Amino acid sequence: MTTLPSITLTAQAFEPGALLTTFCAGRDETGAVASFVGLARAERGQARVLELEAYPGFTDAAIADFAEQAKARFGLHDYRIVHRVGQIAPGEAIVFVATAAAHRRAAFEACDFLMDWLKSRAPFWKKEHGPDGERWIEPTARDRTDAERWD
Amino acid sequence: MARVLLFGRLADQAGWRDRVVEAVSLASLRDVLAAADPSLAEALSGPGVQVAVDKAIVRGEAPLAAGSEVAFLPPMSGG
Numbered sequence: 001m002t003t004l005p006s007i008t009l010t011a012q013a014f015e016p017g018a019l020l021t022t023f024c025a026g027r028d029e030t031g032a033v034a035s036f037v038g039l040a041r042a043e044r045g046q047a048r049v050l051e052l053e054a055y056p057g058f059t060d061a062a063i064a065d066f067a068e069q070a071k072a073r074f075g076l077h078d079y080r081i082v083h084r085v086g087q088i089a090p091g092e093a094i095v096f097v098a099t100a101a102a103h104r105r106a107a108f109e110a111c112d113f114l115m116d117w118l119k120s121r122a123p124f125w126k127k128e129h130g131p132d133g134e135r136w137i138e139p140t141a142r143d144r145t146d147a148e149r150w151d
Numbered sequence: 152m153a154r155v156l157l158f159g160r161l162a163d164q165a166g167w168r169d170r171v172v173e174a175v176s177l178a179s180l181r182d183v184l185a186a187a188d189p190s191l192a193e194a195l196s197g198p199g200v201q202v203a204v205d206k207a208i209v210r211g212e213a214p215l216a217a218g219s220e221v222a223f224l225p226p227m228s229g230g
Contacts, residue, residue: 038230052230053158053159055156055158055203055206055222055224057206058203058206058222061206083230094230095230118229118230119229119230120229121227121229122227122229122230123224123227124227124228124229124230125158125159125160125225125227125228126228126229126230127159136159136160136163136225136228137228138226138228143229
């Protein structure tokens with residue numbers, strides 16, 4: 001179980017259910033697994049394709065550093081984070097986060113905590129390709145205030 | 152020699168994302184880039200742009216060892 005990677009950045013589409021099944025397998029002390037899947041929205045046709053750029057070796061290291069803080073803060077048994085990079089079509093999964101803990105509250109909260117950080121502060125650069133061309137997008141005010149809940 | 156990486160809108164503006172530049176410090180690297188493309192150099196010093204040397208964020212000036220990797224990171228969007 002510990003030989004599986006905790007963090008993966010991938011340009012390939014992934015199947016969240018399979019990740020969750022693998023994450024849940026072989027546990028006898030974990031009472032709770034929480035998971036979150038983020039999907040690319042079409043924004044009523046405004047965003048045809050989302051493009052996410054990462055800095056390999058930097059982005060994954062930053063996520064690992066933050067996830068280890070989450071693990072300590074919430075007493076997680078472990079976690080699994082998979083994040084897409086490259087071009088992502090509406091309906092495809094962008095991010096998968098799963099957290100395992102003895103009890104549900106820690107698992108839920110750690111999952112929420114990780115997602116708020118990933119959505120607002122993780123080192124990605126995001127571009128929307130829509131009907132009127134392409135534009136780089138920055139975190140929304142809502143993303144920032146969500147992340148500040150935990151500061 | 153340093154390998155320069157640009158991300159996000161900086162790469163779009165420059166028209167490249169990966170280039171080798173002869174420089175012994177961040178200041179000399181900025182000078183070389185400014186000589187080739189003044190508006191890019193201005194963007195690289197713009198608000199919110201961070202610099203990483205060998206994948207660690209640095210603030211201000213820094214010497215560059217041979218083969219250093221220098222990345223210019225515009226404000227991060229989150230995933």
